[in-house]
Amino acid sequence: MASLPHERHLLIDKGNSYAKVAVVDDGVFSPEVAFVEQLTPETLAPLCRVAPGGRLFTVYSSVGEPQLFAPAYLQEQSYYFLQIDAETESPLRALHYERAQLGADRLALAVGALAFTEKDTDVLVIDIGTAITYEWVSSTGEYxxxxxxxxxxxxxxxxxxxxxxxxxxxLTSDAPEMGSNTHDAILGGIAWGIGYEIEGYIRHLQSKKPRLKVILTGGYATYFADKVKNVTFVVPDLVLRGLDRLLEYNAQNHK
Known part of the structure; x- marks a missing residue:
């Protein structure tokens, strides 16, 4: 049986259908991501366990229907609890967007992108899921x-x-360039259409920023990874990594 961590970061990204949950134990990000349909005491309690005298730091992000139980329970269990909202402070130097309208997941993506910025190197994060979002972060850390x-x-x-x-x-199989039946025509129209859309964004921004890094993330990232040109990295868990950065930033400022 594995020993309990002395410090655990519990990262929860609640979407419309389920929550993605990951942990960082004593500074080590676990590669395993759990998909949880219902956040209940039974599903959350094992995730909140730390060694005697240990501390639990929790970040909770929700873009789906509000679930009042989970935040209250997590706050009770945690040494430090952060729920992402319009008032959450971030390490981004500036936000060129209406803050109240920037979803928690998109804020986390932008913050996660900071780890990939370099001198004269902006980052474009493309999250392909229920929606496709494009987040542009400058080399100086501005959204x-x-x-x-x-x-x-x-x-x-x-x-x-x-x-x-x-x-x-x-989208469970490779799409033909041109369909020979209705199913394949829709499959090709969606897959190739999205691919060309993404490549168009990349070309346009690379004309402004030649050293632009492009990150694919989200549920369909691996499907499009080999279908889109000029992708630098595929980081499926970028939202969770961004949430961890937000948690660390706010916990440090809280002390």
């Missing part, structure tokens, strides 16, 4: 803004709901 467009499943569902006969299609 320069971002865009939002529909993700793969959202595009497929919109086609299905707005037409009489078109089926809903999942």
């Amino acid at each position: 320069l803004g971002g865009n939002i467009s529909p993700g793969p499943r959202t595009r497929s569902r919109a086609l299905h709901m707005a037409t009489a006969l078109l089926p809903e299609v999942e």
Whole structure:
């Protein structure tokens, strides 16, 4: 049986359907990410355990329906608890965006991108999930803004709901350049359309910032990783890493 950590960072990113949960034990980021549908005492209690005299630091981010139980329980269990909201302080030097309208997940992505910035090297983070978000972070640590467009499943569902006969299609296989049936035509239209959209953003920003780094993240990142040119890194857990950076930053300022 593994020994309990003396200091644990509990990272919770609650989306619309489930929560992604990860831990950092005594400074070591665990590669295992749990997908939890319901945040209950039964699911949370094992994650809150630390060694006798140890300390639990928790960060909670939610973009789905509010769940009043989880924050209250986590705050009770934690030495330090941070719930991401419009007032949360961040290590970003400036935000060129309406702060109250910047979702917790997008803030975490921008903060996570700071680890990849270098002199004269901006970072573009592309998160491909229910929505596709584009977050631009400067080499000096400023959030320069971002865009939002529909993700793969959202595009497929919109086609299905707005037409009489078109089926809903999942991106589970490589898409042909041109479909020979309706399923493949939708698959190709969505996959290639998103790929060209992403490459267009990359080309445009690289014309301004030739040393631009591009990071893919989100549930569909691995699907598009070998389909999009000029991607620097694929970091599926960038939101969680950004949440950990926010937790450390605010906990230090709290002392």
